[in-house]
Amino acid sequence: MQADLIYDVGVNDGSDSSYYLGKGFRVVGIEAHPGLAQTLQQRFSSEIAAGRYTLLNLGVADQDGTMPFWVCDDVSEWSSFNRDIASRDGSRHHEVHVSTRPFIHILAEHGVPYYCKIDIEGNDRFCLDGISPNDAPAFVSIEMSHRNGSRDLAQLEALGYRRFKILNQLNFTPALPWLVSLSRPARVKRRLDRFYSSRFGKREDEGWVFPPGSSGPFADGTPGRWQSLAQAIATWGKLKKISDKAGSLNVWFDIHATR
Known part of the structure; x- marks a missing residue:
């Protein structure tokens, strides 16, 4: 390496x-x-x-x-x-x-x-x-498949990766399925989104502002705690249920992995 x-x-x-x-x-x-x-x-x-x-x-x-x-x-x-x-x-x-x-x-x-x-x-x-x-x-990130996220996580685990993060790519915050599913009242959800993004997100790094559509921070610079494989699969599973029920999450997520 x-x-x-x-x-x-x-x-x-x-x-x-x-x-x-x-x-x-x-x-x-x-x-x-x-x-x-x-x-x-x-x-x-x-x-x-x-x-x-x-x-x-x-x-x-x-x-x-x-x-x-x-x-x-x-x-x-x-x-x-x-x-x-x-x-x-x-x-x-x-x-x-x-x-x-x-x-x-x-x-x-x-x-x-x-x-x-x-x-x-x-x-x-x-x-x-x-x-x-x-x-x-040492570190890798991929776009999470809403349908086959568990397969992607299992493949990463087979490559020797043991710690994972699933990040919301709109604000680079750790995925919170309950916040994604919250829909009413809309103004409350917007306020919670803004608070969570400001508290736990990472829209810039040492003066660099991540533009919309970019991949954001990487490696240990990503926000949130690393999860075990079981925890990451559980997070993906909750997001998949929301996606299946609503037809779409209207947001995309990346999986970050390290050993």
Whole structure:
């Protein structure tokens, strides 16, 4: 493991990469979206020239090759190898073909990072499949599947991770299922949301303000206590019940894990 290295898998607009670079880390950024990759190449040109930033314009898959990739024209974050994700809510989208590479090969070439952020709209599991339990990042985060969160947690546990946090990505607070389910009166819920966010959330770090859509803090900088696998599965299970009943949580969560 290289203690000064972070992987940003799913760079999107580069907000997370910029934050990691500002913290003094070297960064390997992976972005399948060709248009975004071109913009990122320009944005981080000086860091690339200095050897602090490596940008890979490819998708993570189970084999080398090329695959159809669906670019969401309305919400770039929804661009995906899965057309259902790219077309969410009737969004305009179009097909391109991008190069793909197994994550295990990327790790072999660029090294195992201290922290690996994974957010690639449906292909997160391909990254986890490429991680070796004997040489894994100290910290990793993935977007939580509302439907299959227990599977994701079990896979992380199989890789040697023993402590977990589930964070609300709107305000970077530890997940509170009862607060997510609270709906009436609306003004009370808003006040509780604001209080909980101000008390336990982390919208900035040493002057860096996390923009909407960013992944937020990482590693031991994340708020809240680490949970055991059983506790994390219980938290996910409560969120899943709320989602199943309401049809949607209207908020997304990330799973953070460490050994």
